[in-house]
Amino acid sequence: MARKRQKRKSKIGLAPGTLLFTGQQKMEKAEFSVLIYNEDQVQEITPKNLEEVIHLIDTSKDTLWINIDGIHDESIIENICSKILVHKLTMEDILSVGQRPKIDEYENYIHIVLKMLMLNKDDEVEDEQLSFILHKNILISFQEKTGDVFEGVRKRILEGKGFIRKRGSDYLLYALVDSVVDHYFLILETLGEKIETLESELLVNPVESVLAKLHHLRRETLDIRRSVYPLREVISKFEKIDESILHPDVRVFIRDLYDHTIQVIETIEVLRESASGLLDLYMNSVSNKMNEIMKVLTIMASIFIPLTFIAGVYGMNFQYMPELEYRYGYFVVWGVMILVFVGMLIYFKQKKWL
Known part of the structure; x- marks a missing residue:
């Protein structure tokens, strides 16, 4: 040319x-x-x-x-x-x-x-x-x-x-x-x-x-x-x-x-x-692919937000927190977090977001 x-x-x-x-x-x-x-x-x-x-x-x-x-x-x-x-x-x-x-x-x-x-x-x-x-x-x-x-x-x-x-x-x-x-x-x-x-x-x-x-x-x-x-x-x-x-x-x-x-x-x-x-x-096609990626990331973030909240609450350094004195408090918190995780997965499945 x-x-x-x-x-x-x-x-x-x-x-x-x-x-x-x-x-x-x-x-x-x-x-x-x-x-x-x-x-x-x-x-x-x-x-x-x-x-x-x-x-x-x-x-x-x-x-x-x-x-x-x-x-x-x-x-x-x-x-x-x-x-x-x-x-x-x-x-x-x-x-x-x-x-x-x-x-x-x-x-x-x-x-x-x-x-x-x-x-x-x-x-x-x-x-x-x-x-x-x-x-x-x-x-x-x-x-x-x-x-x-x-x-x-x-x-x-x-x-x-x-x-x-x-x-x-x-x-x-x-x-x-x-x-x-x-x-x-x-x-x-x-x-x-x-x-x-x-x-x-x-x-x-x-x-x-x-x-x-x-x-x-x-x-x-x-x-x-x-x-x-x-x-x-x-x-x-x-x-x-x-x-x-x-x-x-x-x-x-x-x-x-x-x-x-x-x-x-x-x-x-x-x-x-x-x-x-x-x-x-x-x-x-690129936009749809990006939307799928964003959907997965959003779902993951949505699941971990309440878990992060719970972990944040019990990570505070206050002297008078009743749950800190409870013998099985650690296991209870873990149980609550697992229930929240499973519950949100079931909810997302029902909504067909996963």
């Missing part, structure tokens, strides 16, 4: 459109992968350098999906975007990690920024910024590092399943965004399981370690909400994109995607309220 803040500070005062990567470099060098397909055939290519990618842009007439892993190299982003006349501000947004999800429509292309959420090996949520540029038959996706949620889409393209190869790059963009949104459900399901587990732990043993887990979970939920909440506006604008860029048949699928987005947002709100409720549950 400190490095990210430092990178953002370094942009202060620069002219709009200045290309500066603001994230953390996660790969040694950028990697390219390309899928070229039409209804009848598909070709998967792994270009070794940017020149091969630009050659494919110049020569391909079919649907062309270019995926770039690693956006830390400003020159690569500038060269490939300049090839399809992408605005400098769009290039700046691609390089500025931490963007709010959004969609920008230009004369000859659209630009979409999303947050891709994935689980690491410790079942913690990690986010990654995704950028898409749709230009005619070309779709370019920009990722911070290798690894995504698009394997299902790639498999459908390579195996020719469904009708993804019968449609153009606009449908491909929908399919990729839909894959990101579908993966949100997996993330939310995992968060729901974590909340249920924490709830059980809080009811049984509300210790500080559970409280630390709860704060971490609430922070995760808020981060996810911040990443996903603007998506509703993005999908709504996506459906209204000009027909010169987006085929009318694709709008039906985007409306369905909008419904999924609303469902994701509603689920996040439920989880957020549940996580907040767990904090109240923790406070109540």
Whole structure:
């Protein structure tokens, strides 16, 4: 986080459109992968350098999906975007990690920024910024590092399943965004399981370690909400994109995607309220535990108060106390104290305080 803040500070005062990567470099060098397909055939290519990618842009007439892993190299982003006349501000947004999800429509292309959420090996949520540029038959996706949620889409393209190869790059963009949104459900399901587990732990043993887990979970939920909440506006604008860029048949699928987005947002709100409720549950559990302790201490104090009174009375150093001369006075006092003790225990049991 400190490095990210430092990178953002370094942009202060620069002219709009200045290309500066603001994230953390996660790969040694950028990697390219390309899928070229039409209804009848598909070709998967792994270009070794940017020149091969630009050659494919110049020569391909079919649907062309270019995926770039690693956006830390400003020159690569500038060269490939300049090839399809992408605005400098769009290039700046691609390089500025931490963007709010959004969609920008230009004369000859659209630009979409999303947050891709994935689980690491410790079942913690990690986010990654995704950028898409749709230009005619070309779709370019920009990722911070290798690894995504698009394997299902790639498999459908390579195996020719469904009708993804019968449609153009606009449908491909929908399919990729839909894959990101579908993966949100997996993330939310995992968060729901974590909340249920924490709830059980809080009811049984509300210790500080559970409280630390709860704060971490609430922070995760808020981060996810911040990443996903603007998506509703993005999908709504996506459906209204000009027909010169987006085929009318694709709008039906985007409306369905909008419904999924609303469902994701509603689920996040439920989880957020549940996580907040767990904090109240923790406070109540701690309070109940403290009340039980205080009840035991109060009962013990109540039992010993009359015993202390009796002991105090016969501990006074007065010369003329009749009981002091009595042969069995000591045993009588002990008997009275034991009777008081037993009587109070019976009384507390009847009141169900013990």
